[in-house]
Amino acid sequence: MKVIVSSASRSPLLKNFPLTLDLAPSATVADVKAAIAAKAPKLSASRQKISVVGDKKPLADDSPISVTGTELAVKDLGPQVSWKTVFLVEYAGPLIIHPLVFHLPRLFYGNDVKHSNLQIFVYAFVVLHFLKRELETLFVHRFSHATMPLGNIFKNSAHYHLFSGLALAYDVYRPKYGANSPYVHGTVRDSPEFLWVGAAVWLFAELSNLHTHLTLRNLRAPGSRERKIPRGYGFTWVSVPNYFFETIAWLVICFMTNSIAAWVFTVIAVGQMGLWAVKKHQAYRKEFGTSYPRGRKAMIPFVF
Structure with a gap:
């Protein structure tokens, strides 16, 4: 032929x-x-x-x-670069930036900062979140496309390196959130109960997000192109519960700190995830037709 x-x-x-x-x-x-x-x-x-x-x-x-x-x-x-490489580079940014700002405050603020328990909790949340993402990239995710244009690595990385990296770290580790600050000392943000409740909700969201990723991985055998309807925990309500649970995790940081940088990053991230969720939801409905559960929303249960 x-x-x-x-x-x-x-x-x-x-x-x-x-x-x-x-x-x-x-x-x-x-x-x-x-x-x-x-x-x-x-x-x-x-x-x-x-x-x-x-x-x-x-x-x-x-x-x-x-x-x-x-x-x-x-x-x-x-020129192309693998999706795995892009993800690893994206998530490496915050993993480098947050420890630098947290442990070397004099370099960024001109003086030392006695860190509050609030700052320590947020530091742990951010580092563990992106460490989890790196491990998922290496051992959990399967990519339907092997590569993306090389230029995308700079655009994609900027979102994480600048917003959840430099901006968030600089804002939440500064003296305003320190142990001696009136914004924290003697307030609910200094309460162990408040901090541990926030940690419990954050951990629930992160583990639920991981469970979703494992469910998606197990839908297809290695090397198979067969597509199935995802079901089970989280998928009862929405098409992309991993985005929903990630939203909860970042909202915990927002409400615990009320940091403008945290809110800006979360709003941008949730907006982008919402666009991806709607696209994925529509693709599922088109592909599976009447077999796809009618009651599912795209990303937020009972909302959209």
């Missing part, structure tokens, strides 16, 4: 296009990508977006060419 592949972007790697590929009748889009990479080694399969000529919608790797047609276009997506 002859397949003609033309260029859909201005890239020096596509200067010899169009190409004519000789493929088996059972060939898929993945076979097209492999054949292109064989002829243009620098254009790896992960850099390629294959579509039908005149249609920008990308074709899935398992789409058979006998159905998609033999006139295709390839777009160079540019």
Whole structure:
């Protein structure tokens, strides 16, 4: 079967296009990508977006060419980086920044800070949260796409490094929240009961978030592309309970400190998670149709 592949972007790697590929009748889009990479080694399969000529919608790797047609276009997506690498870099930022600000206050504030129990609790919450994320990236998450454009690592990392990293750390470890500050000393923020109740709610949210990730991982066997409806704890109410539980965890920090940096980060994060949740919810309903539970909301139980 002859397949003609033309260029859909201005890239020096596509200067010899169009190409004519000789493929088996059972060939898929993945076979097209492999054949292109064989002829243009620098254009790896992960850099390629294959579509039908005149249609920008990308074709899935398992789409058979006998159905998609033999006139295709390839777009160079540019240098790629693995999703796992992106996640590891994103979460490493706060894990480096928070200890620096917490343990070296003179470097950031010009004087030492006697840390309050509130600051110690928040420090533990943040470090454990991002350490959990790093471990989930290494041992729990399976990524439906192997790579993303290299430039995205800078955009994605900025959100975590600047907002949940530098801004949050600088705000909550400053003298205002210190042990001798009237904002904390002698107030509810200095109460062990208040701190431990906050810690209990935070731990519930983090463990529930982890449980959700493990449920999603167990939906598919390694190497399988079969998709199933997620069910069980959390999924009774919403399509993406991991976002719901993460929201609770960050709200605990917001209410315990009333830090403007914590609120700004949480509002931005929840807004973005809400967009992703709606998209995922709609995708589930489209894919599974009437089989998908009708009573589920996208992210917040009984709300949306």
